C-alpha cells in the first residue's frame with residue numbers, strides 16, 4: 224500500500240521530498256527524475272534549490288522527464304511546460320538543459336512525439352523517482368478519467384474541469400489549449416518510486432479516491448494502488464477525507480528513521 228505522510232505545511236512537504244531526491248543523487252549522479260508542473264511540486268523545487276545552495280553537490284548529470292505538455296502552443300510560450308520546466312527547474316536548480324526533456328507538443332511533429340518520448344525514457348534507463356500532483360478530476364499527468372492503466376505517452380483531450388483549473392495561467396479561459404501530450408498511466412507506473420503530493424481541501428476527494436477507492440480507470444489516481452513503492456505527501460486539508468487516516472499516522476509515527484520514504 225502507499226505510504227501516507229501528513230505534514231504541517233507545503234514547505235515541510237517540499238523538504239521531505241527534496242531530502243529523498245538528494246539522497247538519490249548522492250547515490251547515483253545520473254538519477255532520472257520525473258518532473259511534474261503546476262503549483263503542487265513548487266515546494267520541492269524550492270527546497271531542492273535551497274539544499275543545493277547551502278550544501279552544493281554535482282547535479283550536472285541529473286536527468287529529468289516532464290510528465291506532460293500542452294499541444295499547439297507557439298514555441299517559447301511562457302505557459303508551455305517546456306518554458307515552466309526551463310524556468311522553475313532547469314534554471315532554478317542549475318541543471319544541464321540538454322538532460323531535461325519535455326514531451327513535444329508541436330503540431331508539426333505530433334504524430335511520432337509520444338513514441339519518441341517513450342524511447343527516450345527507456346534509453347535513459349527509466350525514471351527513478353516520479354513527482355506527481357493530482358487534478359480535481361483525479362488525473363495524474365493529464366490522464367483524465369477513462370485513461371487506460373496501460374497507456375503510454377500520447378495525445379489526450381483535457382477535461383473541461385482541468386482547463387478551468389489551469390485558466391489562471393492564461394489571459395482568458397479560452398486560451399487554455401484543449402489538447403495535451405502526456406506520459407500514460409502505464410508510463411508512470413514504470414517509474415521506480417512514485418511521490419504524489421496534494422495540498423488543500425479541493426484535492427481531498429481525489430486523494431481519497433486514489434488511495435482508498437476502487438481501482439478504476441474512472442479515477443486515474445487509483446493507479447497508484449498497483450505500484451509497489453508509492454509515497455503520498457499531504458497537508459491536513461488534502462488528507463481530510465481518508466477513512467484510515469489514524470492508521471496512516473500511526474504507521475508514520477512508528478516508522479524506523481533509517482527507512483526514508
Ligand code: PGA
Nearest residue numbers: 261262263264356357358
Ligand atoms: P496543481 O495541478 O498542482 O496546479 O494543483 C495538479 C494537476 O493538475 O495534476
